[in-house]
Amino acid sequence: MTDRNIPVTEDELHAYVDDELPAERRGDVEAWLASHPDDAARVQSWRAMAEALRTRYDSVVDEAVPKRLDIERLVRQPRRWVYGAVAATFVAFIVGGGTGWFARGAATAPSAFQNLTVDAIEAHRLYVVEVRHPVEVPGSERHHLQQWLTKRCGWVVRAPELAGAGLKLVGGRLLPGSGGPASFMMYESASGERFTIYTAKSDAEATQMRYAAKGKESTLFWADDGVVYAVVSTGADRGRLTQIAQAVYDQLEKKG
Structure with missing residues (x-):
């Protein structure tokens, strides 16, 4: 038997939204919501967000976690560069940027970019559908997030301010990359549209945007000072993706 006087926690509210709350506690939570309109409004907002994400990303919600991001596999053996069919698939899609696109140096070997795009897109597809745990560190802790990722990755990691493009920082996480750690940050619009920024160390010093x-899924990516950056989206047209990627690039350049 449960005590309805016990305050309902935020974890319980999330579990209620996800239909994962134990049956014996469900009545208590519903009674709590009936007498706490602020929490009831939050629950309604979360449900609306979950429905929007399901509608937008339904095609990838039930996909298996890519083997490249399987934690147990990563612990058992070191990461290797991706070869074969998966990486080869991207060769047909890699397009050099136009002459006005941030030409910073000679093009690098395609294999480095193939691996980056595979990693960036797989990470995007894995986490973009998450409602409760899309990130490790929330956007409200931007300063801590940047310091933590910078320390763990070994290069300066910044979370660009993209409010001008209608995006709010959801937060970020540390991921295993092809050649070491990678940083991953997620942004979201008021309508639930999500973009992610993936960065990883690379042999490429500087390249055009590609x-x-x-x-x-689509991505615009480039290299600068030995770090590769990829801005990834699901369903956004190329113009919108370009707007976000250029905003990211401009801010990183100004602070570089």
Whole structure:
């Protein structure tokens, strides 16, 4: 038997929204919501967000976690560069940027970019559908997030301010990359549209911005000072993706 006087926690509210709350506690939570309109409004907002994400990203919600991001596999053996069919698929989609696109140096070997786009898009597809745990560190802790990722990755990691493009920082996380750690940050619009920024160390010193796409996912990516940056979206048109990627690039350049 449960005590309805016990305050309902935020974890319980999330579990209620996800239909994961124990049956014996459900009545208590519903009674709590009936007498706490602020929490009831939050629950309604979360449900609306979950529905919007399901509608937008339904095609990838039930996909298996890519083997490249399987933690147990990563612990058992070191990461290797991706070869074969998966990486080869991206060759057809990699397009050099136009002459006006941030030409910073000679193009690098395609394999480095193939691996980056595979990693960036797989990470995007894995986490973009998450409602409760899309990130490790929330956007409200931007300063801590930047310091933590900078320390763990070994290069200066910044979370660009993208409010001008209608995006709010959801937060970020540390991921295993092809050649070491990688940083991953997620942004979201008021309508639930999500973009992610993936950065990883690379042999590429500087390149033009390039475009790659696979299925509904697309990315604009470039290298600067030995770090590769990829801005990824699901379903956004190339113009919108370009707007976000250029905003990211401009801010990183100004603070570089």
